[in-house]
Amino acid sequence: MKRIQQLLFFLTATLVALTGCRESPTEEAVAPRGVAVEIAVRPDGMQEQTRSTDEEAIDDLNFYLYDDQGSLLLHRYQQATTLRFEAEPGHYRMRLAANLGRDLGANPSEEELRISGAESYERLPMSAEEELDVTAAGASCSTIEVRRCVAKVSYEIDVRDPNIELRSVQLISRPRTAALFAPEAAPSSDPADYTDSPETTLTGTAASGACYLLPNLQGTVPSITDQRQKSPEHAPEHASYLLIRAANGSRNLLYTVYLGGNNTSDFNVRANVHYTFRISILGDDEIDTRVYSYSIQVWDDFDDYRFGDYCIYEGTTLLHVDVENNDEELPLNGTFAVVSGESSKVFFDDFHGESGPDFKVYDPNGDNLFGVQYSPTVYTSSNSRFAYRITLRDPYGVCGTYDFEHQMANVVYAKPSTGGTISVSGALWNGETGSGSSLRSVALCYEQGCSLTARAGAGYLFEGWYSDSGYTQRLSTSATYAFRPQKTRTELYARFKAEAIPLDEGGTANCYIARRLNTTYSFDATVQGNGKTTTNIRPQRLNGTSAILIWETGTERNAIISDVSFADGRITFTTGSKRGNTVIGLLDSRGDCIWSWHIWSVDYDIESSGQTYASGAVFMDRNLGAETTDYTQPASRGLFYQWGRKDPMIYSSLLREAVWNEPCRADVTYAPGYEYELCDPREYGVPYDVMTIEWSIRHPTWYMYDATFEDWEPWESVSDWLYDSNSNLWGNRTTGSEIIMITDKTIYDPCPPGWRVPDLEDFKDISVASASVPYYATICCNGSQTAKYPLGGFLNGSRYENNGENACVYTASPYTWNGSKLNHFGVDCSSINISGAYQNIYATSYFRYGAHPVRCVRE
Structure with a gap:
């Protein structure tokens, strides 16, 4: 605290007789x-x-x-x-x-x-x-x-320091009342019996004036021998004094000049005495105890969120009261008052309302922070002006009044996805903030709102306006969006999608190969599989309302595909930065899955890598869903299918019972409600309710067991996942006991366009060339040409059997070889089984609830 170098004042008191009369006896x-x-x-x-x-x-x-x-x-x-x-x-x-x-x-x-x-x-x-x-x-x-009955106080103030400017003078501790006929009575000790005069505003470096007060006989303090000690620290509690406020730059200066019969020990103010003070202020010397020195800076953070002439609400804004004080015991208090705005929507330091109680400046020598909020539901042209006043007080009265005014506005942040830009019209102010991927358009408005227009770049299409960054809540598909604020801060997202590459130009199917990373694809989602009528199977048009990602390989969601959407009868998705397998589901208005598609994201040239077997059939060189041809890796096995179903089962390491010395397959990410499950029809009251094609379509990730019942139970045992078996699910025309060696691709076939599940006859005249147990077997498929098959066994519900021993692949044939004769038993099917240990190949019958890989053949 700076104190004055010298504060001089002079007191003289002499009696002068005054006379006066009026002639009205x-x-x-x-x-x-x-x-x-x-x-x-x-x-x-x-x-x-x-x-x-x-x-x-x-x-x-x-x-x-x-x-x-x-x-x-x-x-x-x-x-x-x-x-x-x-x-x-x-x-x-x-x-x-x-x-x-x-x-x-x-x-x-x-x-x-x-x-x-x-x-x-x-x-x-x-x-x-x-x-x-x-x-x-x-x-x-x-x-x-x-x-x-009163004393008169005259003052003349002269400031000698050119850096100091006068602000006000005030008479402090004036007695409220006095006895008419007891001028020398002892003063009251009750603080309520004293008051302060209003401040008289001063400017410049010189001032003079006079005031009156009732007698205040506060006695003497003999220990005061120097006029610089005649200060609040040593004076009687209710002694009267002049308080002079001045300023030296940002510092507030308080000078106290006590009244009395002398410059030191006397604090008596007597009636009918004229006290004259000639006060010279030479500086702000800290040694002089009559001087308090402190500086106050008051500001708020609203301008930190200013755009043009408007401020926006971005959470709690702080009021700063920064104090630098030479007396840390000097208390400072303040009052907050709303001048303009909805007072009920104002928050200040835990207080709501038009004006608050006095608050304490808790740190008399530091930065004091108080929360300030003005957050009506929506800023309108009538409530947007927010103004408030801070009044600060030191022990001697008001030391500063600070007025704040901010013109508030609603803000909308509009973020475009890759491939487009956003323009704004009709806003109070608009611009951009951020850069690169964080670039956003900013628009300020009142209740009338503004217009946002999305413009797609070359090779992109505008998809819609969304209220969330995950693009789950679409607001509009119109490129120009008429925005009307419902709250003071809104975030919007304009979604652009690359013009999708159609996957169904060569025909529709239940599986599509997506070769490019970070590319948008689409396909017809109104057609079941290839959409063809075949023996005992008639397709129906799909009427979905939305699409979801049901599962994908790996632990990172949306790493293989993202942005799955359904519009105008087509499903659109974008491949990510990783390869793998996924399944996309089409949902109806109730949220039930009504069809699903396997997306095989691999850089696989399916046409150029085909292998012609001895039968003349052209096979893929890998199992359907294989992610690699490194047959020491589990990802080389491909996916597993129950016979006649279109939906694949993943080869998760969590499902393997027999594990050899190989890297474990990473887990699978499932959408909630679509996790891998086992369906045992015995656990249901009526088993055939769940043993249907319709149930299998709604539950694409469920493995469906057969139905085996005791003789006393009312249901017949069926060695199939389908209670009413259908031998034509994968296109073979065999019916009853008649065996027909012709296959048509059906709506349930799991292969990509132009490919189908092979017949038993497509595997004619193949043989085992060698085996690398427990990884793969090599077969002679046509003369010296070879093909490799992983020894992944088959899936039986919760475990993999013959893992590392046999390579199995399904055929579309509902019949098997029995010696040199073909047999059809109604509920079994044929599977090609390649033994790694015995290095032989045989066509075996297997119940249809088993899950085997599929190696597709060209139609």
Whole structure:
């Protein structure tokens, strides 16, 4: 704290007699045969006073005459300044009260004999109490002087330091009341009996003025020997003083000048005394205890969120009250008041409402932070102006008033996805923030809103406006969106998609190969499989409403495909940065899966890598769904299918029972509600309710067991996942006991367009060339040409059997070889089984609930 180098003030007190009278005499007899008395009333001289009419004028008198027993003999209220009355010879006591402006009455109470202090006076209150002797020769006096009941304080302030500028002067600790006839009475100790005068605003480096106060006899403090010690730390609690506020740059300066009979120890302020102070302020010396020095800076953070002429609401904004103080015990308090705005939507330091209670500046020498919020539901043209006032007080009164005004506006952040831009019209202000992938358009508006227009770049299409970054809540498909704010802050997302490459140009299917990474594809989602009618199978048009990603290989969601959507009868998706297998589901309005498609994301040229077997059939060189041709890896096995179903089962390491020394396959990411499950029809009340094609389509990730019942149970055992078996699910035309060696691709075939599940006859004349147990077997497929098959066994519900021993692949044939004869038993099917240990190949019958890989053949 800086203190003044020298604070000089001078006190002189002398008595000067003032006289004044008015010629309007009034006579009244006290008793018959009395002596006529005439007494002139005039004001006593105020010490060191400059004469003025106001200070010496007497406008009215309350006169009381008492006998020597104290009994009231006469009361008179008059405007004249001469008293005329008759009195018998004797000893009397007189009381006079001048300039009270009212008749006190004949018998005033003690309270009525007190006067109240005032900020200013037209006429100064005066009083006198004197003894009077009356003899036959007349009265003992002809004049009585009334003394002013107030003290006068005059000041002249001169600032010698050019860096200091005056702000205000104020008289502190003025007594509220005083007794008319006891000017030397002891003062009150009750703080409520004292008040402060209003501040008088000052400017510049010089000022002068005068004020009045009632007597305040606070006594002396003999220990004060230096005028610089005559300060609040040493003064009596209710002593009167002048408080001078000044400023040195950003620092507030407080000078305290105590009144009294001298410059040091005396704190008595007496009535009818003129105290004159000539005060020279030479600096802000910290040594002088009469000087407090502190600086206050007050600001808020609203402009941190300013766009143009408008501020936006981005959570709690802080009010800063930064104090630098040379006296850390100097308390500072403040008041917050709303000037403009919806007061009920204002939050300040845990308080809501129009104006708050006093708050404490908790750190008198540091940065104080207070939360400020103004958050109506929506900013409108009528409530957008938010203004508030901070009033700060030190122990001596108001030390600063700070007004803040902010024009608020609703903000909408609109973020475009890759492939497009956003323009804004009709906004109060608009621009952009961020850069690169974080670039956003910013628009400010009131309740009328604004228009946002999405523009797709070359090779992209606009898909829609969304309220979330995950693009799950679409608001509009129109490129121009009429935005109307529902809250003060809104985030919108414009989604652009690359013009999709159609996967179904060569025909529709249940599996599509997506060769390119980070590429958008689409396919017809109204057709079941290839859409063809075949033996015992008739397709139906699909009427979906949405699409989801049901599962994908790996642990990172949307790493293989993302942005799955359904519109205008087509499913669109975008491949990611990784390869693998996924399944996309089409949902109806109830959220049920009504069809699903396998997306095989591999860089696989299916046409150029085909292998022609001895039968003349052209096979893929790998199993359907294989992600690699490194047959030491589990990903080389491809996916597993129950016979006749279109939906693949993943070869997760969590499902393997027999594990050899190979890297484990990573887990699978499933959509909620579509995790891999086992369906045992015995656990259902009516087993054939779940043993249907419709149930299998709605549950594409469920493995469906056969139905085996005891003789006493009401249902027939079926070695199939389908209660009413259908031998034509994968296109073979065999019916009943008739075996037909012709296959048509069906709507349930799991192969890509142009490919189908092979017949048993397509594997004619193949043989085992070698085996690398437990990884793969090599077969001779056509002369010297070979093909490799992984020894992945088959899936039986919760375990993989013959893992590392046999290579199995399904055929479309509902019949098997029995020696040299073909047999059809109705519920079994043929599978090519390649033994790694015995290095032989045989066609075996297997129940249809087993899950085997498929190696597709060209149609």
